[in-house]
Amino acid sequence: MNGSLAFIFGLPLAVVVLFFALSAYERRRGIATGPGFFQRNGLAVGLYLVLAVGFWAFFIILLPQLAMVDMSFRPKLPPAQMGGPKDLYTLENYRYFLFGSTTSTAEWNWLHIKAFFLTIGVSILITLINFAICYPLAFHMAQSASAARLRVLLLLLILPYWVNEILRAFAFRVLLSSGGIINQLLMGSGLTHEPIDFLGADVGLYMGLSYAYLLMMIFPLYNAIESLDRNQVEAARDLGAPWWHIHAFIVLPHAKPGIASGCTLVFMLTAGALAAPLVLGGPRTLWFTPIVYDRFYQAFNWPQGAAYAFILLVSCILFVLVVLKAFRLSLGEITR
Amino acid sequence: MAAAVELEGVNVTFGDFVAVRDANLTIEPGEFFSFLGPSGCGKTTLLRTISGFIEPTRGQVKIGGQDMKGIGPNKRPTALIFQNLALFPMMTVAENIGYGLRVRGVPRHERDEKVKTLLIQVALSEHGHKKVSELSGGQKQRVAIARALAVEPSVLLLDEPLSALDLKLRQHMRAELRAIQKRVGITFIYITHDQGEALTMSDRIAVMNAGVIEQVGDGRAVYAEPRTPFVASFVGENNRIRGRVSAVEDGFATLDTPLGALKGRNPVALSVGQEALLFVRPEVLRLHANGGTSGFAGETLDVAYEGSVSHITLRVKTGQKVTASVGGGVPLPAAGEELHLGFTPEDGLLLALPEGHGR
Amino acid sequence: MIPGPFQRVMFALYTVIFFLYLLGPLVVMGVSAFNTPQYPQVWPIDGLTLDWFAALFADQDMMTGLKMSLWIGLLVVCISVPIGLAGAIIMTQIQPRVRSLYYLVVVSPVLTPGIIIGISTVVFWRQFTGQTGTRFLYDGVVLTVLGQASFISAYCMLIILARLQRFDRSQEEAALDLGASYPQVFRHILLPFLKPALASAAVLAFLSSFENYNTTTFAILSDKTLTTVLAGRVRQGSTPAISALAVVIVAVTVIGAIAFEIYKRRADAAAARRQRAALEAEEAELAGTPTPAMG
Numbered sequence: 001m002n003g004s005l006a007f008i009f010g011l012p013l014a015v016v017v018l019f020f021a022l023s024a025y026e027r028r029r030g031i032a033t034g035p036g037f038f039q040r041n042g043l044a045v046g047l048y049l050v051l052a053v054g055f056w057a058f059f060i061i062l063l064p065q066l067a068m069v070d071m072s073f074r075p076k077l078p079p080a081q082m083g084g085p086k087d088l089y090t091l092e093n094y095r096y097f098l099f100g101s102t103t104s105t106a107e108w109n110w111l112h113i114k115a116f117f118l119t120i121g122v123s124i125l126i127t128l129i130n131f132a133i134c135y136p137l138a139f140h141m142a143q144s145a146s147a148a149r150l151r152v153l154l155l156l157l158i159l160p161y162w163v164n165e166i167l168r169a170f171a172f173r174v175l176l177s178s179g180g181i182i183n184q185l186l187m188g189s190g191l192t193h194e195p196i197d198f199l200g201a202d203v204g205l206y207m208g209l210s211y212a213y214l215l216m217m218i219f220p221l222y223n224a225i226e227s228l229d230r231n232q233v234e235a236a237r238d239l240g241a242p243w244w245h246i247h248a249f250i251v252l253p254h255a256k257p258g259i260a261s262g263c264t265l266v267f268m269l270t271a272g273a274l275a276a277p278l279v280l281g282g283p284r285t286l287w288f289t290p291i292v293y294d295r296f297y298q299a300f301n302w303p304q305g306a307a308y309a310f311i312l313l314v315s316c317i318l319f320v321l322v323v324l325k326a327f328r329l330s331l332g333e334i335t336r
Numbered sequence: 337m338a339a340a341v342e343l344e345g346v347n348v349t350f351g352d353f354v355a356v357r358d359a360n361l362t363i364e365p366g367e368f369f370s371f372l373g374p375s376g377c378g379k380t381t382l383l384r385t386i387s388g389f390i391e392p393t394r395g396q397v398k399i400g401g402q403d404m405k406g407i408g409p410n411k412r413p414t415a416l417i418f419q420n421l422a423l424f425p426m427m428t429v430a431e432n433i434g435y436g437l438r439v440r441g442v443p444r445h446e447r448d449e450k451v452k453t454l455l456i457q458v459a460l461s462e463h464g465h466k467k468v469s470e471l472s473g474g475q476k477q478r479v480a481i482a483r484a485l486a487v488e489p490s491v492l493l494l495d496e497p498l499s500a501l502d503l504k505l506r507q508h509m510r511a512e513l514r515a516i517q518k519r520v521g522i523t524f525i526y527i528t529h530d531q532g533e534a535l536t537m538s539d540r541i542a543v544m545n546a547g548v549i550e551q552v553g554d555g556r557a558v559y560a561e562p563r564t565p566f567v568a569s570f571v572g573e574n575n576r577i578r579g580r581v582s583a584v585e586d587g588f589a590t591l592d593t594p595l596g597a598l599k600g601r602n603p604v605a606l607s608v609g610q611e612a613l614l615f616v617r618p619e620v621l622r623l624h625a626n627g628g629t630s631g632f633a634g635e636t637l638d639v640a641y642e643g644s645v646s647h648i649t650l651r652v653k654t655g656q657k658v659t660a661s662v663g664g665g666v667p668l669p670a671a672g673e674e675l676h677l678g679f680t681p682e683d684g685l686l687l688a689l690p691e692g693h694g695r
Numbered sequence: 696m697i698p699g700p701f702q703r704v705m706f707a708l709y710t711v712i713f714f715l716y717l718l719g720p721l722v723v724m725g726v727s728a729f730n731t732p733q734y735p736q737v738w739p740i741d742g743l744t745l746d747w748f749a750a751l752f753a754d755q756d757m758m759t760g761l762k763m764s765l766w767i768g769l770l771v772v773c774i775s776v777p778i779g780l781a782g783a784i785i786m787t788q789i790q791p792r793v794r795s796l797y798y799l800v801v802v803s804p805v806l807t808p809g810i811i812i813g814i815s816t817v818v819f820w821r822q823f824t825g826q827t828g829t830r831f832l833y834d835g836v837v838l839t840v841l842g843q844a845s846f847i848s849a850y851c852m853l854i855i856l857a858r859l860q861r862f863d864r865s866q867e868e869a870a871l872d873l874g875a876s877y878p879q880v881f882r883h884i885l886l887p888f889l890k891p892a893l894a895s896a897a898v899l900a901f902l903s904s905f906e907n908y909n910t911t912t913f914a915i916l917s918d919k920t921l922t923t924v925l926a927g928r929v930r931q932g933s934t935p936a937i938s939a940l941a942v943v944i945v946a947v948t949v950i951g952a953i954a955f956e957i958y959k960r961r962a963d964a965a966a967a968r969r970q971r972a973a974l975e976a977e978e979a980e981l982a983g984t985p986t987p988a989m990g
């Protein structure tokens with residue numbers, strides 16, 4: 001117990017001390033010049049900077065993540081036994097993800113595994129689809145729209161995002177429900193006689209997910225393409241390059257950071273989405289986040305929930321790394 | 337009275353790069369002192385060392401006789417006018433000028449009085465309430481000066497303050513700056529790469545090159561008595577001819593050059609056999625002159641008529657170009673014409689070749 | 696560039712479909728807020744009514760949740776903007792060799808799914824407050840604010856950093872040179888320069904906090920915010936009162952956006968006026984109107 005407290009306060013302290021030691025070393029070696037940190041900012045402001053960033057980086061970002069990872073490797077115990085002799089590190093929670101309860105007869109925990117891979121797969125698919133949907137409009141806005149039209153387009157794009165995620169998902173439910181306007185139209189035109197169960201078939205969920213994060217794709221794309229000199233496209237056109245050539249060899253390479261940034265954002269948001277599956281998912285819907293949620297608030301098995309959350313986190317990190325690698329970019333280039 | 341600013345063996349290095357090398361200098365109180373040198377020679381660095389933004393790597397900066405080591409820019413009795421002025425855009429003109437007093441805790445009414453006086457002095461009394469962005473270039477300039485003077489510094493440092501201005505305005509501001517300095521009587525240290533500016537305004541000038549102060553003296557001295565080839569060619573126009581010293585006689589020396597033997601003054605005591613450079617200003621070269629003077633011939637390439645003077649460019653035997661400036665009333669040659677150019681030994685100047693200069 | 700007629704038609708068609716997709720669901724929902732049936736319905740319009748708005752405002756849970764959301768939003772602004780500011784300043788001062796590591800740490804919340812942030816916040820603070828005897832801090836509001844602050848501070852930092860990178864260091868030096876102390880430089884020069892970015896950061900922080908669900912639903916514990924109440928309502932079944940809420944939110948933000956636009960245009964006009972004045976002064980000076988001599 002006290003060991004972990006010592007860690008919680010010791011780690012930030014050690015890192016801060018390390019930073020100042022590094023700075024003192026650089027100053028001594030003449031690598032860094034100019035006033036030192038506290039001289040440059042003054043004592044009060046300097047303390048504010050160190051404390052604010054230290055609290056943020058450690059108590060809000062790093063330590064909670066570490067605590068979650070730590071918990072995911074511990075058994076589920078009643079509070080009285082925590083830290084006791086039974087509180088040993090274990091892989092039980094990860095074993096459960098793969099093989100299910102020890103009493104179950106099935107070989108694998110298919111339900112959770114399927115939900116996980118479906119979530120990842122569908123998220124990748126939705127990311128690609130959103131890219132395809134957004135690219136033409138982003139290109140148009142960045143390269144050929146007049147200023148007045150651009151203002152209108154931007155306004156129209158932002159408008160839906162003033163309402164929150166749950167309401168956006170709800171709008172799809174209104175739209176796609178069996179008595180909804182789409183089914184009315186389909187039946188009215190005689191295409192079907194029975195209302196189609198969009199929501200039960202998860203069509204609603206996937207549409208809602210794609211819809212929910214469209215903006216996260218279009219703005220990074222737009223920003224990236226906008227910085228491309230219009231003359232460059234014109235010149236290529238004058239030289240007789242076919243349109244696909246211009247996009248493949250001029251626009252897309254230039255927009256790489258924007259594409260990467262849009263894709264990682266959309267993937268992360270989709271894979272981590274909780275509102276849309278809750279609102280648009282049916283009882284048989286497979287999605288990973290509601291399962292994580294249930295570990296906490298249905299099964300009351302926090303260590304298991306932590307393990308599931310960690311699995312999701314790792315896959316998101318992997319996705320970001322793969323994208324960075326594929327596009328040969330650094331993290332700084334995609335988070336602007 | 338202690339010197340306003342003293343530099344004793346000041347060196348400033350950035351990593352391996354030496355920006356200022358071994359600067360030794362004494363600037364007197366009430367002096368208008370200029371640093372003149374090409375872009376990147378370390379002028380700004382030296383000024384920032386005096387104002388306290390850079391600590392010298394070696395050596396000492398003294399202001400008013402006091403060592404400034406460890407004293408930050410906000411504690412030094414200097415005020416700096418930045419190359420880009422650095423006026424505060426979120427404040428009005430009056431607030432800008434009063435800022436130094438505000439941070440010193442001068443009471444409001446006293447501060448307002450002072451700002452009002454300064455506004456009148458820099459002819460901006462109508463503009464005190466305006467934002468800085470509403471002012472013209474010249475007005476901004478004057479705000480910056482008033483802001484610096486408000487804190488009554490003992491030394492005012494100016495980093496190319498006129499470089500952003502239009503030519504006409506620049507000339508007007510020269511006179512104005514000089515007048516302000518005379519009136520307030522404090523030391524001005526002025527940085528410029530414009531020799532016209534340095535020569536017209538300064539009491540003394542330090543000519544800098546590649547981090548080294550090459551020569552210190554008044555305008556006449558650096559123009560007429562340069563002590564290094566760099567100063568001779570950087571301050572004013574100069575023709576340069578290379579050769580070897582063949583004879584020395586009290587104060588004069590003769591140089592063997594591809595253009596013949598040429599005689600000039602020998603202030604740095606060159607000895608026979610040494611390689612040297614002869615400098616002759618365009619305005620001392622005479623056309624068709626003969627007898628008793630050193631001289632050489634050349635082919636006229638170009639004649640630029642400017643009214644009161646004309647600049648004639650010639651090509652001499654070695655292929656080098658030489659310029660001569662002649663006053664009005666002198667008959668001008670036509671292009672292609674062969675000319676003989678002459679000068680008296682008093683007008684020629686011999687200087688040692690800089691080290692490592694193998695051209 | 697001159698696209699052919701076929702391309703133009705295709706692009707127009709695409710744009711229409713795109714915006715149908717984007718705005719259609721909202722329009723449908725908006726219309727259902729004014730239609731009488733119990734279940735959100737667009738067509739046929741059985742009759743116009745404002746009852747659903749009345750039902751919305753009569754919903755005690757929603758109103759409590761709304762108050763809670765506003766309160767949390769305010770707290771998040773008060774925490775995230777100062778943290779984001781400090782984060783941005785540190786970013787410009789930190790030693791180059793550790794800068795990318797620092798960047799990775801503080802930007803990571805932006806790329807972390809919200810539920811994971813919520814979970815880890817709860818896990819850590821439950822443990823921490825238990826061990827330090829500060830159980831009173833294990834509270835829905837505190838945890839939600841902390842959880843949201845992790846990524847909202849990063850948004851704020853990115854906004855402030857963008858402006859900070861355009862800061863002219865010589866302003867700072869000029870103030871120092873005039874005798875200002877370091878804290879004075881910070882208050883008088885840096886903060887006013889960053890003011891627009893701080894304002895945008897505050898607005899963004901509030902909106903992100905107000906509409907957050909994923910992190911909040913874990914961190915809020917037994918309390919309720921507007922979004923968690925809403926999620927519960929939506930799961931129970933659809934009622935047009937929910938559509939009414941969307942209409943209210945859109946209306947409020949559109950009015951806000953319009954007000955902001957008007958304010959911005961005025962500011963732009965004032966700046967343009969100043970620019971013109973400066974140009975005129977410049978011309979007058981160059982035309983040789985002698986500026987009054989000094990002394």
Ligand SMILES: Nc1ncnc2c1ncn2[C@@H]1O[C@H](COP(=O)(O)OP(=O)(O)OP(=O)(O)O)[C@@H](O)[C@H]1O
Nearest residue numbers: 350353355373374375376377378379380381382529
């Ligand atoms: N902080 C620094 N780190 C590394 N090198 C620097 C630094 N500041 C200046 N230098 C270098 O020192 C040299 C002198 O710079 P300085 O600004 O003093 O020149 P300057 O004479 O003022 O030139 P200019 O007329 O262009 O203003 C330049 O080569 C510059 O690149």
Ligand SMILES: [Mg+2]
Nearest residue numbers: 379380381419
């Ligand atoms: Mg300079």
